Amino acid sequence: VIxxxxxxxxxxxxxxxxxxxxxxxMKSTGVANFxxxxxxxxxxxxxxxxxxxxxxxxxxxxxxxxxxxLLGIGLEFFVMRRVPSRSHFALLLxxxxxALVLDSVIELVWGTNPTVLPAPWTNRxxxxxGEVVPWAQVISIAVGVLAAFGLARFFRTRLGAQMRAVAxxxxxxxxxxxxxxxxxxxSWAMAAALSGAAMILLTQARILTSSSAAAVIxxxxxxxxIGGFSSLTGAFFAGLALGVLQNLAGGFISTGSKxxxxxxxxxxxxxxKPRGFGGASTVREV
Amino acid sequence: xxxxxxxxxxxxxxxxxxxxxxxxxxxxxxxxxxxxVMLTGAAPVAGxxxxxxxxxxxxxxxxxxGINGRKFKLNLLDNGFEAARSVANxxxxxxxxxxxxxxxxxxxxxxxGSWPYVKQSGIPVWAPxxxxxxxxxxxxxxxxxxxxxxxxxxxxxxSKNVNTLGxxxxxxxxxxxxxxxxxxxxxxxxxxxVATEKTQxxxxxxxxAVNNLFKAKPDAVMIGTDNTQAGLIIKQSKALGFNPIFxxxxxxxxTGSAGVTSVAGDAADGMYGSAALALPTDxxxxxxxxxxxxxxxxxxxxxxxxALQSYSYMQTFFEVxxxxxxxxxxxxxxxxxxxxxxxxxxxxxxxxxxxxxxxxTCTQGAKISQFTxxxxxxxxxxxxxxx
Numbered sequence: 001v002i003x004x005x006x007x008x009x010x011x012x013x014x015x016x017x018x019x020x021x022x023x024x025x026m027k028s029t030g031v032a033n034f035x036x037x038x039x040x041x042x043x044x045x046x047x048x049x050x051x052x053x054x055x056x057x058x059x060x061x062x063x064x065x066x067x068x069x070l071l072g073i074g075l076e077f078f079v080m081r082r083v084p085s086r087s088h089f090a091l092l093l094x095x096x097x098x099a100l101v102l103d104s105v106i107e108l109v110w111g112t113n114p115t116v117l118p119a120p121w122t123n124r125x126x127x128x129x130g131e132v133v134p135w136a137q138v139i140s141i142a143v144g145v146l147a148a149f150g151l152a153r154f155f156r157t158r159l160g161a162q163m164r165a166v167a168x169x170x171x172x173x174x175x176x177x178x179x180x181x182x183x184x185x186x187s188w189a190m191a192a193a194l195s196g197a198a199m200i201l202l203t204q205a206r207i208l209t210s211s212s213a214a215a216v217i218x219x220x221x222x223x224x225x226i227g228g229f230s231s232l233t234g235a236f237f238a239g240l241a242l243g244v245l246q247n248l249a250g251g252f253i254s255t256g257s258k259x260x261x262x263x264x265x266x267x268x269x270x271x272x273k274p275r276g277f278g279g280a281s282t283v284r285e286v
Numbered sequence: 287x288x289x290x291x292x293x294x295x296x297x298x299x300x301x302x303x304x305x306x307x308x309x310x311x312x313x314x315x316x317x318x319x320x321x322x323v324m325l326t327g328a329a330p331v332a333g334x335x336x337x338x339x340x341x342x343x344x345x346x347x348x349x350x351x352g353i354n355g356r357k358f359k360l361n362l363l364d365n366g367f368e369a370a371r372s373v374a375n376x377x378x379x380x381x382x383x384x385x386x387x388x389x390x391x392x393x394x395x396x397x398x399g400s401w402p403y404v405k406q407s408g409i410p411v412w413a414p415x416x417x418x419x420x421x422x423x424x425x426x427x428x429x430x431x432x433x434x435x436x437x438x439x440x441x442x443x444x445s446k447n448v449n450t451l452g453x454x455x456x457x458x459x460x461x462x463x464x465x466x467x468x469x470x471x472x473x474x475x476x477x478x479x480v481a482t483e484k485t486q487x488x489x490x491x492x493x494x495a496v497n498n499l500f501k502a503k504p505d506a507v508m509i510g511t512d513n514t515q516a517g518l519i520i521k522q523s524k525a526l527g528f529n530p531i532f533x534x535x536x537x538x539x540x541t542g543s544a545g546v547t548s549v550a551g552d553a554a555d556g557m558y559g560s561a562a563l564a565l566p567t568d569x570x571x572x573x574x575x576x577x578x579x580x581x582x583x584x585x586x587x588x589x590x591x592x593a594l595q596s597y598s599y600m601q602t603f604f605e606v607x608x609x610x611x612x613x614x615x616x617x618x619x620x621x622x623x624x625x626x627x628x629x630x631x632x633x634x635x636x637x638x639x640x641x642x643x644x645x646x647t648c649t650q651g652a653k654i655s656q657f658t659x660x661x662x663x664x665x666x667x668x669x670x671x672x673x
Contacts, residue, residue: 003500003526007493112330114514116521116551123553125527132500134525205525206490206518207549211328215490250494255457255486258494 002131004251005244010137010205011219012243013144017198018220019227019235020151021191026229027167028187030088031080034095037213037220038102039075040195043068044203044212045110048117057120065196072192076185099213107210119204136205143197148236151190155232163187167230219246222266228275308614311386312356317607317614319344320361320379323392327367328488328514331545335592336392336415337362338584342593343600346579353607361385367488367512369396376400380409387412387619389603390596394432394460394537395487395512401425410619412606413599415592416537416562418463419647424616426623426639427647428599430562432460432510435535436467437672438652439508439560444475448505448531452481454495454519455510455538461485464510464535471672480504485511485519496522499530506531513540517549524553532557541655542566542591542662555659560652564633565664566594572632591662598633602648605629635669 018037025033047064055063075098083094121135154160165173166183174180198220203212219242226242227234242262250258311318321340324333340360348357361383365372372393379385380403387410391397397417404411405422413428430438443451453468455461461484472479481502483495492515499507500523507523507530509516516539520532532554533539539559540546547554564570566577566589576597580588587593607614609622624645629637639648651669655662 003497004494007497011491011493107326112326114328114517114549116549118551122551123524123527125525132527134527136525205522207514207521209328209514212490246491247494247497250491251498255484255489255494258491259486259489 001248003133004247006133006137006141008244008247009240010140010243011216011247012240013140014198014202014216014239015219015223015243016144016236016239017147017194017201018216019223019239020147020232021194021198022220022224023227023229023232023235024151024187024191024194026224028163029080029091029184030167030170031091031095032088032221032229033191034092034217035075035098035102036095036191036195037199037217038099038106039068039071039192040197040199041203041210041213042071042102042106043192043196044117044199044208045106047200048110048115048203048208051118061200064200065193068192068196069189072188072190073185076188080188081181081184103210103213110210112210114207114209117200117204117208122204140201140205143201144236144240147194147197148232151194151232154190159186219243219262222262225266226269307612307618309386309616309619310384312614315352315356316359317353317356318359318361318383318385319603320363320383320385320388321390321392322363322365322372322375322379322388323390324367325364327365328512329367329393329545331543331548331590332392332513332540332592333364333367335543335587335590335594336390336596338580338587338590339593339596339598340390340600342576342579342583343597343604345583346575347600347604353604354611360389365391365393365396367393367396369393369399372396373399373403377403380404380407386410386614387603389413390415390599392592393417395456395458398459408616410616410623412603412623415595415599418459419644421643421646423620423642425646428602428634428637428649429536429595430560430635430649430652431647432463432535432537433467433470434650434672435560435562435652436464436508436510437471438654438670439533439535439558440468440471440475440477441670441673442558442560442654442666443506443508443531443533444477446506446531448477450478450480450502450504450506452483452499452502452504452507452530453479453510454481454483454485454492454499454507456487456512456515457484458487460487460512460537461510464508464538467672468508474673485515487512490514490518492518493522495519496526496528499523500526500528503528504530506533509534509538511538513538513545514549516540516546517554520546520550520557521553524550533559535560536562536591536595536652539657540591542594544590545592547657547660554657557657559655559657559662561591561655561664562635562649562652563591563595563598564653565655565662566591567661568664570632576633594633598631601631601633602626602629602637 043064046067223239226238323336363375541559542565635649
């Protein structure tokens with residue numbers, strides 16, 4: 001059971017990081033970003049390329065994350081803010097288009113063959129009193145926790161407060177001198193970095209393919225929905241819980257139930273608590 | 287349907303000669319065949335290999351003038367390793383593109399969905415890789431079944447003093463076929479099956495199954511999944527410090543190619559796979575023609591075992607076409623194919639077909655190969671039969 005829970009927490013950390021990336025963008029720009037997984041996946045492929053050039057792992061990670069951040073900034077600056085319609089539905093469709101384009105770019109540049117993103121801790125384990133725990137799991141969980149703490153603290157800073165203000169009432173925030181464009185740019189950069197971290201962690205533990213993002217985007221959305229698309233804490237714990245739930249179901253019920261669990265959870269949450277846990281009431285025009 | 291098409295074609299004269307009986311896809315100088323392989327999706331290494339072997343075999347035979355004056359054309363479709371696309375491709379090839387036969391369609395787990403269509407249309411399907419034998423009149427299997435390969439692998443593991451076995455397979459026909467072989471052969475070999483885990487086809491999430499295998503700690507683990515999952519299972523087992531002997535059959539270990547090993551990385555070193563045909567890296571003389579053709583027409587796939595597989599299967603397909611002579615009806619195709627006995631390519635076990643039931647699985651036996659130092663090497667020179 002312990003190993004199943006740890007494996008679940010590992011997968012849950014990836015979901016949580018991606019879910020928090022979704023929430024960061026939603027909080028500050030009101031967009032459900034369907035491209036977030038692919039932005040991170042591109043970072044993982046850049047990391048692979050740097051690895052193939054013989055770069056040390058810290059450089060590989062830094063390069064991947066930097067690429068994700070630049071991509072996030074570029075997409076916000078050159079695409080999102082230039083969409084004529086500001087309706088949430090239009091912007092959501094644009095993110096789907098971005099995801100499809102990024103998928104195609106990845107397939108064109110790196111192909112469709114599954115490959116491995118090696119990490120220094122690959123095949124290394126910790127022994128906790130006879131319980132073997134792979135380093136990969138420890139690091140995934142630790143990064144997830146650190147990111148959650150870091151984000152929670154960030155949203156208490158002046159800039160974080162500006163982002164929350166924009167999420168609450170963009171017009172009022174603008175009147176008070178907050179730059180909506182600047183906030184959007186920073187939130188896309190932050191979300192891209194979170195996604196990059198999630199996908200690098202995921203692909204070093206599993207495999208790196210052009211379809212790696214597709215495997216986690218649904219659970220990430222489920223976690224974000226449970227958090228009401230506004231609570232970072234809610235999204236974080238929902239991601240972890242979902243990972244554990246899926247793994248326990250896979251281990252003790254049937255593997256077929258794993259994928260269904262996410263959909264059952266979101267259905268239950270929408271029925272019981274439509275605004276999610278920790279979600280604030282918001283009226284949106286779509 | 288075949289007879290109706292034949293009558294129609296002959297009655298119309300069309301592009302056929304007056305004395306030739308033909309089915310769809312055949313003209314006086316061409317035979318159109320179709321294929322559906324996974325050029326994209328979860329197993330593109332396999333798809334690229336299948337394509338390379340098909341291209342080379344057809345280019346080679348065409349360069350020799352074809353068979354009985356007819357050259358071959360190949361219409362190859364991408365199934366994306368998805369069952370729905372595979373079914374759609376088979377229907378398109380048969381109903382829209384009007385191919386004469388579908389050759390070496392690939393995807394153990396995704397092909398069975400097409401059997402109702404094949405049964406209804408009667409279109410010849412040559413050497414599908416490698417679903418369980420559907421026992422249909424127009425389907426001929428050129429590879430040893432998963433069940434028989436699993437039996438050979440169990441016997442081999444016994445010879446390596448393995449006493450406890452774990453099994454992890456997909457929740458589909460592929461996984462069940464290998465498990466059937468395991469369930470029959472493990473008691474015969476005096477071994478014990480200590481874990482049976484299932485994975486969901488297409489899912490990259492295998493952690494639950496790996497954790498349960500780890501808990502059971504078998505001496506060896508047989509894998510009955512697609513290549514990506516197999517690689518993930520090996521990789522995640524090693525990450526846990528769990529190092530049993532890993533084995534798989536020609537499909538699930540992608541013996542001779544990089545389908546599994548590219549995913550598992552260094553963790554795959556030492557794994558065993560059964561092979562229902564020679565490996566491209568073997569040194570047997572029968573490989574000369576293959577290497578020559580691949581060098582000329584698909585050099586980038588020359589060392590891909592899937593290329594050798596499709597190339598080898600096409601040699602037996604050409605043998606059937608040759609023996610059909612001027613009667614290229616589907617009925618005669620089945621009749622001639624069922625009469626193949628003792629056909630030796632050197633690349634496959636001897637081909638011995640017969641009537642249904644059971645006679646359309648035309649080869650038996652397998653060799654064992656091991657992946658070490660980043661390459662597959664055949665370690666049992668003879669075709670082993672289950673004991």
